[in-house]
Amino acid sequence: MTAVAESVRSSELQALLDRAAAGGRLSAEEALELYVHAPLHALGAAADTVRRRRYAGTEHIATYIIERNINYTNVCVTACKFCAFYAPPKSEKGWSRELDDILRRCAETVELGGTQIMFQGGHHPDYGVEYYERAFSAIKAEFPQLVIHSLGASEVEHMSKVSGVTIEEAITRIKQAGLDSFAGAGAELLPARARQAIAPLKESGERWLEIMETAHGLGLESTSTMLMGTGETNAERIEHLRMIRDVQDRTGGFRAFIPYTYQPENNHLKGRTQATILEYLRMIAIGRLFFDNVAHLQGSWLTVGKEAGQLSLHYGADDLGSVMLEENVVSSAGAKHRSNRMELIHLIRAAGRVPAQRDTTYHHLAVHEDPANDPVDDRVVSHLSSTALDGGTAHPGLKIVEAR
Numbered sequence: 001m002t003a004v005a006e007s008v009r010s011s012e013l014q015a016l017l018d019r020a021a022a023g024g025r026l027s028a029e030e031a032l033e034l035y036v037h038a039p040l041h042a043l044g045a046a047a048d049t050v051r052r053r054r055y056a057g058t059e060h061i062a063t064y065i066i067e068r069n070i071n072y073t074n075v076c077v078t079a080c081k082f083c084a085f086y087a088p089p090k091s092e093k094g095w096s097r098e099l100d101d102i103l104r105r106c107a108e109t110v111e112l113g114g115t116q117i118m119f120q121g122g123h124h125p126d127y128g129v130e131y132y133e134r135a136f137s138a139i140k141a142e143f144p145q146l147v148i149h150s151l152g153a154s155e156v157e158h159m160s161k162v163s164g165v166t167i168e169e170a171i172t173r174i175k176q177a178g179l180d181s182f183a184g185a186g187a188e189l190l191p192a193r194a195r196q197a198i199a200p201l202k203e204s205g206e207r208w209l210e211i212m213e214t215a216h217g218l219g220l221e222s223t224s225t226m227l228m229g230t231g232e233t234n235a236e237r238i239e240h241l242r243m244i245r246d247v248q249d250r251t252g253g254f255r256a257f258i259p260y261t262y263q264p265e266n267n268h269l270k271g272r273t274q275a276t277i278l279e280y281l282r283m284i285a286i287g288r289l290f291f292d293n294v295a296h297l298q299g300s301w302l303t304v305g306k307e308a309g310q311l312s313l314h315y316g317a318d319d320l321g322s323v324m325l326e327e328n329v330v331s332s333a334g335a336k337h338r339s340n341r342m343e344l345i346h347l348i349r350a351a352g353r354v355p356a357q358r359d360t361t362y363h364h365l366a367v368h369e370d371p372a373n374d375p376v377d378d379r380v381v382s383h384l385s386s387t388a389l390d391g392g393t394a395h396p397g398l399k400i401v402e403a404r
């Protein structure tokens, strides 16, 4: 390319960025062009402009949440190729948690100031709607203050088949039992080729979206996720965003977009491909520019590391995820980053923002304006009792609130 042609190209890209930064809607083709070719810092600056305008008045704040993933079983019939967590039925490595154990984990969450649990597990061949009804109603009876932000379309598809009921009935019944919102698990990559390559036994991307759309229509909002780095093309990444945005135009039910990166250990894909930090940051930025209809953009420290998490706050993210008191799924696949509440607060502050603890619907519970008043409970650490770590079980040092 000649110098003149390069200069024209560069000014075209900047014009596109300026239009997006001013609130203009990007087509999928324009988003792909920017995702692949825009200079990194210009892309981030445009996304940050959008974030600042969307959160005018609170743009100095970045949020986090305290939550716990509760993995109720690793037994799964779906055998996704990127997954290091599951065990096939009848495998000696399979386990399921008793309800008492689940409730004890909820009790620890409450004791440590957690507000949300993510119920997350395999597609157990015996777990139909009844299983989730029993679990959610027991949790809500014991801990009504905990928000159950859990599951996704894949689990709904599976439980409705096991119980022989419609998707609508499955969603209605688990909502009545206590589910507050869907975490949007199982989105992985929605475009057909990329999804088939890594999760051939999962429902199609169209079906995943259809179920989430049904859930939104039945009054259950959700977040949306994206798994990056399993060999998908840039065009497939942008197509994933387009598919979500089209549904969001109809429902408005996706509260947030949360991209995260594939972890390479202990799974069938064997780490042959991985997303780089720069690809991840570009995705955060293009997500903020493309999703003019999704409120929140979550940066992740768990899969990309703390420094990249901090950087994401300058590339369009308004939230740095959670202190996950327990996490086993991506940790089993090699995610080694660990943190705690005090460190997360420090990371946000060091990135130039005021940290605030939020709830599931992104309302601020505590804004940490003054470091002198920061919370100091050093028990609020990530992976407190993760089974993915040696010796991981309920933390022996905690004073456990009696559960049942």
Ligand code: SF4
Residues within 6 Å of the ligand: 076, 077, 078, 079, 080, 083, 084, 085, 086, 121, 122, 123, 154
């Ligand atoms: S990602 Fe979920 S559905 Fe897929 S194998 Fe793992 S536990 Fe099963």
